[in-house]
Amino acid sequence: MDIEEGETVAIVGESGSGKSVTVLSTLRLIPQPPGRIVAGSAKFYGRDLLQMEVEEINQIRGSQIGMIFQDPLSSLNPVLTIGKQLTESMILHQKISQQDANARAAELLEMVGIPRAIERLNDYPHQFSGGMRQRVMIAMALSCSPQILIADEPTTALDVTIQAQFIELVKKLRDEFGLAIIWITHDLGIVANLAKRVVVMYGGFFVEEAEVKELYGNPRHPYTIGLLKSLPRLDAKEHHRLLSIDGMPPVLYEHPKSCPFAPRCDFAIDRCRQENPPLESIGPNHRIACWVDVTTGEAR
Amino acid sequence: MTEEILLRVEGLKMHFPILAGVFRRQVGAVKAVDGVSFNIVRGETLGLVGESGCGKSTTGRAILQLYKPTAGDIYFGDENLVKLSSEQMRRRRSEIQMIFQDAYSSLNPRMPIGEIIKEPMKIFKTANRQEADERVDYLLEVVGLDKRYRDRYPHEFSGGQRQRIGIARALALNPKLIVLDEPISALDVSVQAQVINLLEDLQEKFGLTYLFIAHDLSVVRHISDRVAVMYLGRFVELTDKYSLYDKPLHPYTQGLLSAVPIPDPVVEEQRQRIILEGDVPSPANPPSGCNFRTRCPLATPLCAEQQPEWREVFPGHFVACHATDPSKIEGNPEWQKKYEKEVVA
Numbered sequence: 001m002d003i004e005e006g007e008t009v010a011i012v013g014e015s016g017s018g019k020s021v022t023v024l025s026t027l028r029l030i031p032q033p034p035g036r037i038v039a040g041s042a043k044f045y046g047r048d049l050l051q052m053e054v055e056e057i058n059q060i061r062g063s064q065i066g067m068i069f070q071d072p073l074s075s076l077n078p079v080l081t082i083g084k085q086l087t088e089s090m091i092l093h094q095k096i097s098q099q100d101a102n103a104r105a106a107e108l109l110e111m112v113g114i115p116r117a118i119e120r121l122n123d124y125p126h127q128f129s130g131g132m133r134q135r136v137m138i139a140m141a142l143s144c145s146p147q148i149l150i151a152d153e154p155t156t157a158l159d160v161t162i163q164a165q166f167i168e169l170v171k172k173l174r175d176e177f178g179l180a181i182i183w184i185t186h187d188l189g190i191v192a193n194l195a196k197r198v199v200v201m202y203g204g205f206f207v208e209e210a211e212v213k214e215l216y217g218n219p220r221h222p223y224t225i226g227l228l229k230s231l232p233r234l235d236a237k238e239h240h241r242l243l244s245i246d247g248m249p250p251v252l253y254e255h256p257k258s259c260p261f262a263p264r265c266d267f268a269i270d271r272c273r274q275e276n277p278p279l280e281s282i283g284p285n286h287r288i289a290c291w292v293d294v295t296t297g298e299a300r
Numbered sequence: 301m302t303e304e305i306l307l308r309v310e311g312l313k314m315h316f317p318i319l320a321g322v323f324r325r326q327v328g329a330v331k332a333v334d335g336v337s338f339n340i341v342r343g344e345t346l347g348l349v350g351e352s353g354c355g356k357s358t359t360g361r362a363i364l365q366l367y368k369p370t371a372g373d374i375y376f377g378d379e380n381l382v383k384l385s386s387e388q389m390r391r392r393r394s395e396i397q398m399i400f401q402d403a404y405s406s407l408n409p410r411m412p413i414g415e416i417i418k419e420p421m422k423i424f425k426t427a428n429r430q431e432a433d434e435r436v437d438y439l440l441e442v443v444g445l446d447k448r449y450r451d452r453y454p455h456e457f458s459g460g461q462r463q464r465i466g467i468a469r470a471l472a473l474n475p476k477l478i479v480l481d482e483p484i485s486a487l488d489v490s491v492q493a494q495v496i497n498l499l500e501d502l503q504e505k506f507g508l509t510y511l512f513i514a515h516d517l518s519v520v521r522h523i524s525d526r527v528a529v530m531y532l533g534r535f536v537e538l539t540d541k542y543s544l545y546d547k548p549l550h551p552y553t554q555g556l557l558s559a560v561p562i563p564d565p566v567v568e569e570q571r572q573r574i575i576l577e578g579d580v581p582s583p584a585n586p587p588s589g590c591n592f593r594t595r596c597p598l599a600t601p602l603c604a605e606q607q608p609e610w611r612e613v614f615p616g617h618f619v620a621c622h623a624t625d626p627s628k629i630e631g632n633p634e635w636q637k638k639y640e641k642e643v644v645a
Contacts, residue, residue, distance in 0.1 A: 014488040129579045159351035160517070161576045164559035168575055186489055189518075189561030193568045212565045230493035232522030234545065234560050235567065241500070242522070244493035248458050 008181040010191040013201035019184045063093040066141030070153040072133035076125040083121030093144045108139040131162035152184045200224050203250040203260025210286040221288045222265045267292045307340040312372035314362050330584045332358040334533035345510040347524030355533040356513045360479045397470035401482035403462035407454040413465050414450030420472045439468040460491035479511045517560050529553045532591040539617040549619045552592050
């Protein structure tokens, strides 16, 4: 997949579909061993993150590529003040004084909507609520003016009204800074609200990729279709039975030769059980990994 | 058809003491549930929705008398569960069952699932051994599991299958009411729909009544006939699921509905969002008067002084908000506007 400057791409999938691993491995954040990158490249402005020296990628991570995760409490150090943690990477990457960094940190907290920012620099993570902690995380991620923000399920632990506050904040910051965002989530509602383009993952593979409106309006992979129809909608006018996808997501112990979705797929043909389909273009900015044309039910 | 009220909760309060110091003196109370009243009609699904810490699970557990309520009455049929001795309550429990979010921790890991499902029948002596065995097979089939799995252990099943085992166990004694506490929150999206459909099928097949507790408003609205919205220990609104979406009256319900993203980019693009500011206050130290006032866009000094009354604004549509009370709106143009737009119209 490619990400353009300023673009928001969502990666959607269920637990264990490989969304986080995709992104963490491009940043070399998967411990090796046991993990091993066996093939591929991840180019950031043309330079392959997977090939560069550790010192070099350390310069990029946390400065040009910022990250926020689901659980801010476990990504913050409980015994250091928020101010200390916010200034740490600025001092490291931008070589500025503690004093300048403090001023910048207060500005950042204010920008992410934390009241009494200067005083709160002296507070510890446990003194913040879940939503506020996630704001601190995004302030930290933005402290070195990154080009890309990687957000791995950042709102999954938040209540829905707090999630809405946070997403509005992210949109505002995105427009202000021209940030590119990779947003990992299992929530197709958030994707519809936030992203321009979306990649659907299943069993460790990209199965469909399209612009958001195309994907929701004209889904062409059987898994995407099933997923969209299995969701109850808040704006439903009448009750109708949800479509459920039978069976369970696959376990990724071995590399399948067949399509990973074939055992649960209503459209599966013989070829699906023998060969894993590649991701192929079926229209402008629309790619699927499927042997079947769902509009006819026949092989493509 | 006359509606038979199966469960009637009146003024339920559940306060947990906060103890401090060497002598464990009580220094305060967490008002997890602070005065809620509602009915559940036989055969319906009442949804209970709210954000974390609003008291929705505590309400469910208090109904089963898993906690001793601080105040209030819970009538199941014509019996007040609060007044029953623990032995009398134990016998009643066969009629009210509970299904939990975390199916794994609610299944004994050392017991084969057949035994897990059979255990309630042994305890309540509702069947002899052969009948119980037959019933286990039947229940497994009903929840969509192969009866050959009966000798397997919980760890051999996926999350969705474990939830099915929990459901089979809950059905073992032919309960009238099932309290479901976040039953699908831990499941993957594609598996959630399976369990939702199963619950709907079972309700129809056995005439079950559900109290469905969850934080996901889309799911609650899908499965429920009526929905109650809870905030910081109190009900703020209760109505049928269509009015809830089309005609929400409480500012919190309106904010909550607006915060839920809808999986449709065309709809999302056109939506006007109401963003509720701030965080939920602590239930140990809730605001005076209306406890939503600290985040409410319509709040006035009156809201800090008086707790709004739980009023039936339309038949079957209850709400607790001064701005929907004709006796309170006078002299407040903003409230009058809301009242005319949402209640009169």
